[in-house]
Amino acid sequence: MTTEYQSAATPRRWWVLAVVCMAMFMGVLDSTSVYAALPVIAIDLGFAPAEVQWVITAYGVAIGGLLLLGGRLADHLGRRRMFTIAVGVFAAASLACGFSPSPEVLIAARVAQGVGAAVMTPAGMSVLMQVFPDGPDRNKALGIWGGLGGAGATVGLLLGGVLTDWAGWAWIFFSNVPVCLIVVALCPVLLPESTRSTQRLDVPGALAATAALVLALLALFHITAHGISPFALMLCAGASVAAALFVVIELRSSAPLVPMRIFSSRTLVGGNLVIVIAGIAVDGLLIVVTLYAQQVLGFSALHFGLAMAIMTVTSVLGVVAGQHLVTRTGFRLVASWGMILLMTACLLLSRLSVDGTLVEDLLAGLVVFGAGMGAAFVAGQIAALTGVAEHDSGVAAGLAETGFAVGTTMGAGLASAIVIGVATRASTGAPSASELTGGLAAALVVLAALAAVGALCAAVLLRTSRAATSRSVTLS
Known part of the structure; x- marks a missing residue:
């Protein structure tokens, strides 16, 4: 990034943020809006019951497996160029989804x-790291970005229900297209181009990392659907071998996909752990509350989406408050308390009852969870990207987003496995509402325990100094 762009075009940074967040929000919405439409999609296209989950799984595996490579491609081939191309691919794929x-x-x-x-x-x-240097403005920008990640997940459930009921499931995908076209048109006007890296791209490392992530996610989904089997163990073994190979390649490469030196920063490691665990908690809770509201309480997709708007509102408040507190007190306090709020919310929600109501069983937990989600994501995102050298910004961004994608995917799979395991163990046939509720409660207790681990990671790994949020520590 040139100094001229930063000094002469400072007001445009917020327009850059708006453009980038428009595209990012589409991606987050797509990860959850499909949930509400799955039953209708299955009927319209003739999916077998065991196959319809691949509508979600295919997206999760692709994004989770390729984020690291995507971040490095942006460093090597130009961030504006790759962002624009990727938005175009997303728009074309959305059209293909709607017309499938x-x-x-x-x-x-x-x-x-x-x-x-x-x-x-x-x-x-x-791109955001390029136009926002370390300091309060970057914290604010990353706070907005991180907040969209959490809020978008819940907004997606609402939007999916509304569009499916009012216009048909295809419009979940068609609605992406005009937004993406606006972003593509604005990219050349507002976004600066970065200097391309002269180092060669680490293709062997990229292949090993992608294989490890994809195999691990496939193993998780297989275990969720079919339990532990020889095939699942083969997938786990393959993921372990690919991960070990990736580390060996990175240590020996002159231009690694993920420089191992980047992990010397406790702040980066702690921030990414917070993001992963918060992601597990968020999608794990979404799965649990979706099952409870629709299969136990009998909510329609639209009514469920409206109920989840409660969590969306408090998550936005958590983002705003968290961003201000990070700048004033550092990431450690905000991340720790964000995780404590997530833990508290899961414990509150674990008291679900078969004849429950929105107000008695869900309201308090959703309010607390939204606030904790916003605060935890903001603190984790800022910590994971603070002090990263400009030439490593793409890989740092890729790590943070990979953590979020893998965390949310793991959360959905873990919660589903616990619910199914507990409910079916207590039943001789199809689980009753009472048995299903017991499985949901067990999943929430596990999520609460993981959030407690996240609070401990934040307290141990993240620095307390306020200066850590405003100075650059070059990792080179």
Whole structure:
């Protein structure tokens, strides 16, 4: 980034933030809005009951497996260029999703959407790091970005229900297209281009990292659906081998995909752990509350989405308060208390009852969870990106977004596995509402325990000094 851009065009930084966040919000919405439409999609396209989950899984595996490579491509080929191309791919894939005539076409289009999002997200974040230097303005920008990640997940449930009921499931995907076209048109006008890296791209490292992440996510989904089996163990073994190979390649490479030196920063490691665990808690809770509201309380998709708007509002408040507190007190306090709020919310919600109501069983927990989610994501995002050298901004962004994607994917799979395991163990046939509620409560207790681990990680790894949020520590 040139000094001239930073000094002469400072007011445009906030327009850059708006453009990048528009595209990012589309990607986050797509990760959850499909949940509400799955039953209708299954009927319209003729999905087998066991196959319809691949509409979600295909997207999650593609984005989770390719985010690291997407971040490095942005460093090597130009951030504005790759961001613009990725938004175009996402728009085209969204059109293909909406017009899909068969299950196979929809799943392939969802993979393409995930590929576009896997480049778009880290490229967009690294653009923000390029135009916002370390300090309060970057904290504010990353706070908005991080808040969109948490709030977008719940807004997606509401939007998915509304569009499915009022216009049809295809409009979940069609609605992305005009937004993406606006972003593509504005990119050349507002976004600065970065200097391309002269180092060669670490192709072996990229392949090993992608293989490790994809195999690990496939293993998780297989275990969730079918339990532990020889095939699941083969997937886990393959993921372990690929991960070990990735570390060996990175240590020996002259231009690694992920420089191991970047992990010398406790702040970066702590921030990413907070993001991963918060992601697990968020999607784990979304799965649990979705099942409880729709299968136990009998909410429609639209009514459920409206109920989840409660959490969206408090998550925005958590983002705003968290960003201000990070600048004044540092990440440690905000991240720790954000995780404590997530833990408290999960424990409050674990008291679910079969004949419950929105006010008695869900309201307090959703309010507290939203506030904790906003605060935890803001603190984690800022910590994970503070002090990173400009030439490593793409990979740092890729790490943070990979952590979020893997965390949310793990959360959905973990919660589903616990619910199914507990409910079916207590039942001789199809689980009753009471048995399902017991499984949901067990999942929430596990999520609360993980949030407690996240609070401990934040307290131990994140620095307390306020100066840590406003000075650059070059990792070189």
